[in-house]
Amino acid sequence: xxxxxxxxxxxxxxxxxxxxxxxxxxxxxxxxxxxxxxxxxxxxxxxxxxxxxxxxxxxxxxxxxxxxxxxxxxxxxxxxxxxxxxxxxxxxxxxxxxxxxxxxxxxxxxxxxxxxxxxxxxxxxxxxxxxxxxxxxxxxxxxxxxxxxxxxxxxxxxxxxxxxxxxxxxxxxxxxxxxxxxxxxxxxxxxxxxxxxxxxxxxxxxxxxxxxxxxxxxx
Numbered sequence: 151x152x153x154x155x156x157x158x159x160x161x162x163x164x165x166x167x168x169x170x171x172x173x174x175x176x177x178x179x180x181x182x183x184x185x186x187x188x189x190x191x192x193x194x195x196x197x198x199x200x201x202x203x204x205x206x207x208x209x210x211x212x213x214x215x216x217x218x219x220x221x222x223x224x225x226x227x228x229x230x231x232x233x234x235x236x237x238x239x240x241x242x243x244x245x246x247x248x249x250x251x252x253x254x255x256x257x258x259x260x261x262x263x264x265x266x267x268x269x270x271x272x273x274x275x276x277x278x279x280x281x282x283x284x285x286x287x288x289x290x291x292x293x294x295x296x297x298x299x300x301x302x303x304x305x306x307x308x309x310x311x312x313x314x315x316x317x318x319x320x321x322x323x324x325x326x327x328x329x330x331x332x333x334x335x336x337x338x339x340x341x342x343x344x345x346x347x348x349x350x351x352x353x354x355x356x357x358x359x360x361x362x363x364x365x366x367x368x369x
Contacts, residue, residue, distance in 0.1 A: 151326045154203070154312070154334040158185040160195050162337045167199050174202035176255070176277075176314070176334040178233070179209055190226065197227035203274075205255040207233035208243070216243035224252050231255045231274060236264045241271045248272030255312065262296040269301060269309040275332065280325070281315035290315070291324050298329045319343050 152173035155166050158181040166172045175196050182189050193206045206226070208219040220232040220243060231253035234240040244254045248271065255275040256268040260283060268276045278297060280290030294313055301307045310331035316322060319342050322333050335343075 151322075151330060152202075152332040153340060154205075154332055155340060156181070156314070156316075156334040156336050158182050158187075158192050158196070159337070160185075160192065160199070163196055164199055166337060166340060171340075172200060172202070173332070174204060174229075174231075174334075175200050176205040176233070176312075178205075178207050178257075193223070193230070194226050197229055200229070202229060203231040203253055203255075204229055205231045205233040205257075205275075207257065211237070211239065213239040213242040213246075216240065217246050220247055220252070229253075233257050236260075236268060241267055244268065244271040244273050248274065257314070259297075260293070262293065262300055265297040265309075265311075266300060269304075269307040273309045275310050275312040277312045277314040277334070279315035280313055280321050281317040283315075284317070291321065291328075294325050294330055295328050302329070 153171055154174040154176050155163060155172055156176045157163060158177045163175055182192060185192055197204045206223045208216045210216045210219050216234055216239060223232055224230050232247050233255040234243045235258050236256050240256060244256055247254045253274040255277055256273040257277040259265055259276050259278045265276050278293050283290035283293060297311050312332040312334060313325045313330045314334050316333055316335050316339055318339060325333060
């Protein structure tokens with residue numbers, strides 16, 4: 151499974167990229183607004199840090215507007231993935247860009263039916279929102295299961311399932327079992343993946359025993 155980080159905080163992105171575990175970045179208008187910086191400037195800086203796909207979202211609602219905005223965004227860097235909403239106009243824009251070799255992330259997916267349309271439009275990524283479905287009493291992970299199952303039936307479907315709206319490590323582990331290709335995580339959730347109380351306890355015991363020896367590996 152590939153890991154993208156869902157943020158526009160350049161400092162956090164740089165820190166995670168240094169681990170070698172980061173495969174890409176997703177942004178959205180809300181995250182850019184939170185950064186308080188110029189949209190194009192932030193996206194350009196992120197693309198210089200991360201070699202993998204960087205999703206930059208359009209804000210227009212009509213296909214022509216999305217294509218105009220996406221065309222400008224695609225010029226920022228070669229690793230830009232144009233992010234469009236899963237609407238009829240968004241699907242038209244998706245087809246426009248993918249037919250020209252530009253990566254597209256179709257976002258705000260909440261049903262398997264929508265995911266089928268995105269795959270037929272040639273989307274590079276489909277972003278089902280797991281956490282938001284959970285919030286309204288539906289099973290977000292079931293949607294991941296359904297999309298993965300459908301996509302696996304057709305060799306012509308090359309769209310990657312990008313698990314979005316992730317709230318905790320369980321979302322990641324279960325989605326990975328289902329064969330989801332990518333997960334985009336808030337920085338804190340990505341760091342939580344490495345945490346376990348028994349790891350902390352074991353490390354503390356090892357260090358206590360080591361101190362008793364009075365030795366140093368490096369003087």
